[in-house]
Amino acid sequence: MTESQAAKPATKKKGKSKYDYSNGPPPLEINLTWCKACNICIALCPTQVFEPDSDGKPAIARAEDCTQCTICWTHCPDFAITSNYK
Amino acid sequence: MTESQAAKPATKKKGKSKYDYSNGPPPLEINLTWCKACNICIALCPTQVFEPDSDGKPAIARAEDCTQCTICWTHCPDFAITSNYK
Amino acid sequence: MVDTQRTLLLGNLAAVEGAIYAGMRFYAGYPITPSTEVAEGCSRELPKIGGRFIQMEDEISSIGAVVGASVSGMKAMTATSGPGFSLMQENIGYAYITETPCVVINVQRGGPSTGLPTKVSQSDTMQARWGPHGDYTAIVVAPSTVGDTVTETIRAFNLSERFRTPVVVLMDEIIGHQRELISLPKPGEHQVINRVKATVPPEEFQPFRLTANGVSPMAAYGEGYRTISTGLTHDPMGFTTNEPKEIKVKLDKLRNKIMDFRSEITKLRVEMMDDAEIAFVSYGSVSRAVLLAVALARSAGVKVGLVQLYTVWPFPDNKLRDYCQKCHKIIVPELNMGQIVHEIRRVMPPDTEIHSLQRYDGEILTPMQILEKLEEVM
Amino acid sequence: MVDTQRTLLLGNLAAVEGAIYAGMRFYAGYPITPSTEVAEGCSRELPKIGGRFIQMEDEISSIGAVVGASVSGMKAMTATSGPGFSLMQENIGYAYITETPCVVINVQRGGPSTGLPTKVSQSDTMQARWGPHGDYTAIVVAPSTVGDTVTETIRAFNLSERFRTPVVVLMDEIIGHQRELISLPKPGEHQVINRVKATVPPEEFQPFRLTANGVSPMAAYGEGYRTISTGLTHDPMGFTTNEPKEIKVKLDKLRNKIMDFRSEITKLRVEMMDDAEIAFVSYGSVSRAVLLAVALARSAGVKVGLVQLYTVWPFPDNKLRDYCQKCHKIIVPELNMGQIVHEIRRVMPPDTEIHSLQRYDGEILTPMQILEKLEEVM
Amino acid sequence: MEHKLLDKIEIPHDRFEIRLSGSGGQGMILGSVILAEAIGVDYSKNVVQTQSYGPEARGGASKADVVVSTNEIYYPKAMQLDMLLCMTQESMDRYYADLHKDGVLIVDSGLVKNVPTETYYALPFTKIAREEAGHVMVANVVALGAIAAFTGIVSKEDLIDAVLKRAPRGTEEKNRTAVEIGYAEAMKVKKDPSRRAGD
Amino acid sequence: MEHKLLDKIEIPHDRFEIRLSGSGGQGMILGSVILAEAIGVDYSKNVVQTQSYGPEARGGASKADVVVSTNEIYYPKAMQLDMLLCMTQESMDRYYADLHKDGVLIVDSGLVKNVPTETYYALPFTKIAREEAGHVMVANVVALGAIAAFTGIVSKEDLIDAVLKRAPRGTEEKNRTAVEIGYAEAMKVKKDPSRRAGD
Amino acid sequence: MATVEKTKSVEKQKSDVVLNYFRPRKKLPTVWCAGCGNGIVMSALIRAIDKLGYSKDEVAMVSGIGCTSRMPIYLDFSALHTTHGRALAFATGIKFAKPHMKVIVITGDGDCLAIGGNHFIHACRRNIDITAILINNHIYGMTGGQGSPTTPSGSISTTTPYGNVEKNFDPCKLAEAAGASFVARGTVYHTPQLEKAITKALDHNGFSLVEVISNCHTYYGRLNRRGDAVSMLNAFKENSVTTAKAKKLSPEEMEGKFLIGTLHEDDRTEFCDEYQKVVDAHMGEK
Amino acid sequence: MATVEKTKSVEKQKSDVVLNYFRPRKKLPTVWCAGCGNGIVMSALIRAIDKLGYSKDEVAMVSGIGCTSRMPIYLDFSALHTTHGRALAFATGIKFAKPHMKVIVITGDGDCLAIGGNHFIHACRRNIDITAILINNHIYGMTGGQGSPTTPSGSISTTTPYGNVEKNFDPCKLAEAAGASFVARGTVYHTPQLEKAITKALDHNGFSLVEVISNCHTYYGRLNRRGDAVSMLNAFKENSVTTAKAKKLSPEEMEGKFLIGTLHEDDRTEFCDEYQKVVDAHMGEK
């Protein structure tokens, strides 16, 4: 895989990310030990990337929609989200 | 003596008081026990009514010049001056 | 206010109930764990009875406002814990010298400094006596149960009004944060003492006059007596003085008005001391563990008893000596590194063995630990 | 700084000279009579040696800034008197628990409260031991002359750095406001102790590690060790803890690091005690009157001596017992209503007669009054 | 160590000590208060309630104790629990050691999976609350109902009165139902020894 | 009262105690500091200087003491004055009682009118300062010169050195003159017993 | 003669009104230095109180520690001479306990703004009906001339021997930002205006501050070569500008001058009044 | 693959930069409630520090007592977790002793403005180069929801059960009036702006304040029916207006809204710098 393949912006579609994660790691890493299930990331993500799991913690449900907008991880009060791309 | 005689404004003269103290009590009463000889009254009197005595305390030297302007007694920090007229 | 039937009451709220019963109508304070519920309770209850609650900007101003309210005529109190109590020391000293009645509740937690905000301790015992600078004499009472807290708070106000002096109620996290089912006292059930008011004509009034019982009548604001209270050493008129003789008179007054009436002020609970050979002496929440330990030891035939100090300061020298005269051993369990034990050493005859039982890790002494100590000492 | 030839020095400025000699380069304070000249002296002298003086907004922030400067690596002090000392108690407690070296000078005046700003007293003696809430152990030294003030201030800094703890210098208005001709110590004349610095690699460093001598090496800011100091009870890493075992370890450390080295800390002046039957025990300025009284009494053939406490706290139990073992009577002159006398009662064998000689009217005890007491006791 | 004195002493059974434990949001403290008030309707009983304070109380482990006695309660803290309710695995692990060997253990079987004994009562309080009482918030009240049934320390009627006194306006029925269901489910388990453990 | 011990004791004469007294603005404190420094040039002498603090120091009565001894000075405060300077009537009235019966009394004869003894030295220090030394402010220095002459506790030269060390720049000559005049005038009085009292 | 007697006493009233307000049995003169501005403020304050016609019993006077703070000792009101910096805290207790009293706080720049700064901003914030008279002499007088939070940058004090490196507060600006609803400044030179400012402040319902620029010639004056009381008073005259006049001046013309007059006034609700509403709403509840 | 690895780590840097700043051996998660704004501020602060490129050794972090004040415990800087309200006093000692260090104070609305109000205004007055991050959640979180000096009038807290009768401070206005030379406000909703405001504050020489409007849903939110963390964050979005936008709004449109952005900036001289001049002028004198 070359640099250009990983996380390349795809064609712009409304509600769709310009990144293509199909060949790379998931858009984000979530540290479930630190996450306290506050729901902020889930609620604030503009493209509804997350669904709550049974503990109320974020599960990446629509990776392809992640635009790497930074909103979830700059708002996570428990430093539980890191991006693999930005 | 009638009211009108006591402390009647005389004809206005520059540097002269409109009061005539010749028949009444002196324009001001000075409590020398409280006075601390700060010099404020002596210095601030616009018509130089006072001269310092040997202790530096105010002596009424030119009673006739007192215009009852209130300056000396509103500035006396030791409540040592009261007016007999105003 | 909750009604007088049996109610499950938090220790900190028992202090509120006791205070209101005693006539407290003014509270100023600053929140701090584990005393906060006292403030919260007052903020809820006082408006309902026309009283006044104010949350101040810190503890220094809290005791300041309390003194202000008291000199102007109200019964007033504040509550705090270690860090806040340290901050109050200067103004508590002001209340001593101006002979202003008021009550300061210290719900003790572990120290020093921020220490252990949610854990129990009795480590402010010496501070309650010696915290402010200068010479004065302190009255300090210490409840051990939720029920006690009601009655000791009433007593604190009574002593405060009777002797014109601040009184400290030394509670602790265990008492403050436990709930007990208790019946609140009915009106008239306890005596309520009010300060002696000025009656002489204002021009004759001396706000700090020496009297037979050492306590000067006090005038409220707005009643024709316009007095001055100052933290500078003063004469009977309240006027500042630098005269050695007048200074001595004032300081003697502060001591004698209390020490001459020590027996009226000191209060002890005495359990199974008649034939006791070994005595426990304790105060505050730890007394309850001691009570159980004593009961258990008695059941095993050990001649042991308890003297519980409801008044910690002034220290009840004589009463304690009397009750313990047959004891050759005294065990002093405290939730600190050994504080009141030094007083007991000072007071008791030289041939009495004094044992200090200390716990200072944030936990309460258990009856078992107390029994272990008893066994060790026996 | 004045040069080392004989110079007429005000007591309060002697404290400045001693402190600078000991390496003090940071002063934060708030003016208060009769300590103000300490601040004024520092404001003049420190810039000349690259040190720092700041007048803070109050006493609470003064001791706060001092602790801040100390943890970051400087030797720092403040000076105050009764009311300000009361206000400092909370943050002195913070210095105890965070084991921060610093020196607090209390130039005592009459209390309680604003009391007697320009008059002498020794009534903060107990407060210096028990003022802050919680359990801790205090080191308190007390000079009696202008010369002493230099050396005791140096000693205070040395003890503070040696034991990582705040040290209180208990002066009083007489010492602070008298001038004496003294020779300032030359460089090297007195030992100057500096805190033991961290040397292990940062990742191994434990800022509150238990060591053989109870004292943990300390890291300054900006030197690769990034530690945390907290007023919450903490473990050897400085991390807050609620674990009973860790709590006990911390509190024991605060006590043992001092009490295990008590003999190194306590210092006494012993005069004519070899064959003394009656001893005076005193501290601070009153000791000078006692010295004269003892000399005069000796001249009249009375076997009397003096033990002067340069270290008031920790109380020198053993040394005092040793020196006074042949004395059946001890007289304790104090400029208060009787404070340290209780400690002496606690320490001395039961058959020793202890007499308290008190003066608390703003004046110093005169040699004649001391002799009168001696005569009364004899 | 040999204890001449201690070995002679037995803690008398004039006390009944109950602990409710779980996590911060499960209402253990309120539960203990209600329980204490319900028990206290009987004037012959003295009751002391204590609880854990501090950071734990805000999210982590939470515990609340109720000590009941017909005599003066000298020592206010629990010494050996006669009954322990565990609503989380963490509280189970932490407090089991405090339970008297003959004490009653009650667990939320939906949340507590490992129980270090075989004699205990298990009911899925949270699940019951959600599914049968209308809201997961009343799981503590369901548990109170069960405690009444298992221990008999308080009557169902007194418990319901106490619960209703504390219930926010509008939630009265939900709360009454919660007690009833908890009580009923517990009675079933109690009567059916085969259901004493597991779920 | 009978004092077995006290009657036996006599305070040894190894101390010389000096008090300068007057009103707030007369520079008594500075005077005592200069005097102490001048005396201290002699390394065999110990010197302690004390003064009154407080509101008095700001305008009313003011006093400053210097205790001199060749031995260690145990007690720093004056007990029985060997010399008393009074620059106001008030200070005269207040401090005369503290003077030893054989002590030296020196008064500003321009300001102190009633002296309760006949044996004392009188010189109009303030007048001398104004008229002969150029400024009323140096009256204290004139008095220091006189003290040196009357008591011999310090040499004129050491005194001048000490005065000059403390003199504000530009006032050196005025101050030197003040010492000289005070010293000279005192010497005249001292030599002429008929002038010891009165003025 | 009778007529003269009467006239005399009537006419004399304004200048000797202060004599009616001295605390019985307390001896004068005051402890203050000759010429200290504190006495000038005291007499303006008394005239204002007299003009407003308060009975002596309805006035409480509270102070902290400092030269300034000695004032209540001399006056025939209920008085609390408290600890350094804490006057407003004690005063809050009095006012809240006795809302019908007029509570006046006398305080110095050190007392009010150094150690007492927190109580100051909080009294402003609460807008509790207390009138604070802050006598700003730019120094700690009582303790002998140390720098205060109003000592101008560059000025000498005994703790700023090389010139003050700190900035100074503008107490009026601070009070307004903290929430005070009446703020005025006067000087001991401008006695009629001072009397008026104090009158307005006392009459205002809410927290009111009157900052009075005053002279401590003994320390501030001496250390900074500002001469005696008279020179300092005259300097206040020269360096002050009324709010009205200031509008016509350019920033350059205002350089080195300070404003006098009413600087801020609003009608925010008062603390005790608001609390009373809570009591009225909940009184008698169980 | 190598290329990807590298790219990944480079790109990841900004989101995981905070991980590089945790105090070694200190365990996470934090003590804070789920969703507490404190963590959001902490991560913005770290990004700002990282961006400015300070070495860890040159940063000192000081706090008082409160939920907020626990922050320095988690971060790998020299840290002082002091007594309640006193952080700025201790910080002043550190900064003055070590003027080359970047001193950051983390404080809550109670810590900074109630008990600590005096140190706050004096730090502003001195204009000492400290950056104070004031996390304003309008309540005392740590002690369980009592009113603070920023609790809005009318709001419920455990000590204002009938609605707060007091007025609240505007900390930014107060700081400016007291003399702070940089003042900004942000919220935990506006994370990029917050990071920028903190960066500017840190970069400023002089006292800088960043007030951060934050959520204590556990107490303030619950007692005042403001919902959970998410609803409170969203409310911050709706109720805030940037300084730029505010210029275009009428007073009516601004009603109930608060400003965010840089509110004040000036270049007054800094305290330590000024003191250094005194040292330079007098060093070595006798």
Ligand SMILES: Cc1ncc(C[n+]2csc(CCOP(=O)(O)OP(=O)(O)O)c2C)c(N)n1
């Ligand atoms: C707690 C405390 N700290 C310090 C002092 C000492 N002190 C007394 S008055 C004062 C300053 C007074 O200055 P200011 O308020 O300006 O009043 P002024 O004397 O100038 O009128 C100080 C620092 C004190 N009495 N108490």
Ligand SMILES: Cc1ncc(C[n+]2csc(CCOP(=O)(O)OP(=O)(O)O)c2C)c(N)n1
């Ligand atoms: C001297 C003192 N008084 C009171 C307290 C109790 N206390 C701890 S934190 C706090 C308030 C915290 O509020 P804030 O600063 O707003 O921080 P938050 O918890 O909201 O982040 C209080 C009153 C204390 N620790 N010390």
Ligand code: SF4
């Ligand atoms: S980076 Fe933005 S789009 Fe991607 S998950 Fe986070 S909030 Fe959603």
Ligand code: SF4
């Ligand atoms: S914002 Fe963070 S803590 Fe909150 S749910 Fe998302 S990952 Fe978990």
Ligand code: SF4
């Ligand atoms: S009233 Fe006026 S004119 Fe008369 S003496 Fe006083 S100042 Fe002079």
Ligand code: SF4
């Ligand atoms: S103003 Fe007053 S005190 Fe001053 S000199 Fe005149 S009368 Fe005397």
Ligand code: SF4
């Ligand atoms: S020292 Fe200053 S403020 Fe104090 S009385 Fe004298 S002139 Fe007034």
Ligand code: SF4
């Ligand atoms: S109580 Fe409030 S401030 Fe504290 S951690 Fe929880 S949400 Fe945050």
Ligand SMILES: [Mg+2]
């Ligand atoms: Mg001043």
Ligand SMILES: [Mg+2]
């Ligand atoms: Mg907050």
